[in-house]
Amino acid sequence: MPELPEVETIRRDLAPLLHGRRIERVRIHPGSERMAISHSPREMEHALAGRKIEDLGRHGKYLLIHLDDGQTWVVHLRMTGSLVHGDASMPAHRFERARIDLDDRCTVRFNDMRKFGTWHLVEDPREAMPQSGPDALSEAFSDAWLEARLKGRTAPIKALLLDQRVAAGVGNIYADEALWIARVHPGREGGSLSRAKVKALRAAVLETLHASLGARGSSFSDYRDGLGGEGLHHVQVHVFRREGQPxxxxxxxxxxxxxxxxxxxxxxxxxxA
Ligand SMILES: [Zn+2]
Known part of the structure; x- marks a missing residue:
């Protein structure tokens, strides 16, 4: 599943290619209508056509495409989604769900085997991600914030780290990695962590996210970067999928x-424990 580092890698790949481009036409293919959440597929195609892309942002695992009419096109890749930029003649991927034609003879294809990916077109990005807390790489995800979110909680720390209201963008790989780095048992009650442990855990979350970003995201699933590449597979994992190894x-x-x-x-x- 694409997590924060993968989505950020896609954002960085696509930003220079999409900045200032006008969207000429959008086609959501038959059978993929469910991805359009805020509008019907035809309304969404119509609303996106003619818009200019001003900027690409990200919050947690959401990609935020800011348009010239003030609206934001919010894309969530979920399990298997990817956005791949290429020229107009690029052949369609087997699981292509939508095609975006730009004003420079290039296209962006939205591919998604499992079809859980979503598109919203909204005035305020928060409408599309009501359950999202601060982005895990933002200053708002501070030691004080994490400590306050964990205080009094009896749920396992692993579950709390995966809760997007606690830190948007932390998923299964990075939660396991961060807990190993900080030497915290994943089943420990969230509220039982000392202030020093909370601080160590937040630092570990940042360490593992930045390590993955440096390697252009991990590639455990069908992840593709914004240029269609498989990522580098070079992310150094300490525990994730290493069961039975020392x-x-x-x-x-x-x-x-x-x-x-x-x-x-x-x-x-x-x-x-
Ligand atoms: Zn050990």
Whole structure:
């Protein structure tokens, strides 16, 4: 699933290509109508045509395409979505769901095998992401913010880290990685972390997100960057999908368990319950 670093990589790839471009035509293909949330597919195609792209932003896992009429086109890639830029003659991908023609003979294709991706066209991006807390890479995701969100909570810290109201953009890979870096057991009650541990955990979240960004996002699924590449597969994971392999710090076998409905990877020695 594309997470924050993958979406940010796509944003950085597409921003120089889309900045200032006018959208000539949008086609949402038959069978893909469900992706249009705020409008009907035909209304959305009509509303996007003729608009100029002013800027590309991101909040958590949402891509925010700011248009010249003040509206924001909010794209969420969900499980398998990707946005790929290329020239108009680029052949359609097997799972192409929509095609955006630009005024420079280039196109952006929205490909999505599982069809969970969504598009909103809204005045205020918050309308499209009502459950989102601060972006995990923003200053608003501070030690004080995280401490306040965890205070008194009995839910497992892993579940709280995955809660987008706590930090928008942190998903399964980065939650497991951050907990290993900070030496916190994923099942520990959120409210039981000391102030120092909360600080270490926030720093670990930033460390793992920045490491992945430096490697242009991870590539565990069908992730494609904004140019259609597979990413570099070079993200250094410490625990994610490493069950049965030795912990880099202590040599103990990494274990996997189910927590908050998600496969969770941890070192039983470095991350004691
Ligand atoms: Zn260990």
């Amino acid at each position: 912990c880099e710090r202590c040599g103990t076998e990494i274990r996997k368990m189910r927590l908050a409905g998600r496969g969770t990877h941890y070192c039983p020695r470095c991350q004691r």
